[in-house]
Amino acid sequence: MSRPYRKLPPQIRAADRRAKLISAGVELVGTQGVSAMTMRAVCREAGLSQKFFYESFADTDALLHEVYNGTLRRVRDLVDEAATGGEGDWVRRRAGVDAAARLVAEDPRVCRILFVEPVADVRLRRYVRRSILALISADSDRSAVENGVTVASKLRYATLFGSLISLFIEWSEGNLGTDRAVFVDHVMAQLERLPGAGHVVVADEPVRQV
Template identity: 60%
Template sequence: MTRPYRGSAPEARHAERRARLINAGVELVGTGGVAALTMRAVCRQAQLSQKFFYESFTDTEDLLREVYRTTFQRTLAIVDAAATQATSHNSRIRASVDAAAKLVTDDPRVCRILLVEPVANLGLRHFVRNTIAGMISFTVGPPDDSAQSKMHYATLFGAIISLFLEWTEGNLGDDRTAFVDHVTATVLASPLASAAAEPRP
């Protein structure tokens, strides 16, 4: 049986080191892009040796996927919490957009990790297709396998991604209410909006 070290169990120390590596990855990718996520940079940022890196991840691609998943789950929790408090379908959409707009304003790294870097990284694009669609599917109805539905989704996602990138970069002014109203109207104008389902349980 392994004894605790300085009052901390081995599992807890492992979890703490893993969290430090993920946080380091979020900082590096969120500020410098995927290219900044090198082994040396991650270990330096986390103040850990490579030995501890391999304790949690096989390589930097493995860490990159976890950086994306962690950032997405954080975003989804915030968006879901905002939507749950709304009382109508339209207000749920607006509350979700507002929560996302506030998040990327407070932490621009989120926008870069979720929306910018996946454009150039094929590995991350796989996650985008599955996760971003899941995040907003309750606002416009679930996707189906038809080419028409996929085109509508691609059009809507492209518009939302472009708007959030411009907002995060400060190119759309600083009136968050006006921005949220516009994005909400864009979602509601989509042909998919009429197929909107009830909020996910």
């Protein structure tokens, strides 16, 4: 029988090691990119020997998806919390956008993980759209409402999503000034151009490995 180390049972120590590996993955992908997240680099960043990596993850792809999912959950939870209690859809949505803007300014790793890296990494690219919805939508517990949209509407979505992604990246890198209210107002103005504005929501499901 395994004996607790420093009064911690084995499962708690394993969970702690897993959390350290994920944190290391966030730091590496968020500051240097996906290519920097090798097993050796992750273990070095986490301060763990490589033998512990397989305790939590089958490979670096599995860790990458956890890094992405965890970052997306962090954003979604923050947006939901900020939007709670507001009166009216516009007020709640603006509170969510403001919270997202504050987060990516304080932690630019968020934008790099969710938006920058997927451009070059095919494993993550398909999930960019879900990320921007998480950043701008307070209704993150339901499926995206897209039934019956036309090709023209999809083109508008694609154009505006690209614009919003670019805006958040530029804001996180400090290229759009420091007035968060001005930035949030501009994002809100863009959202008004979305088909069915005020009713866009995001699917509440994790990114699946492919």
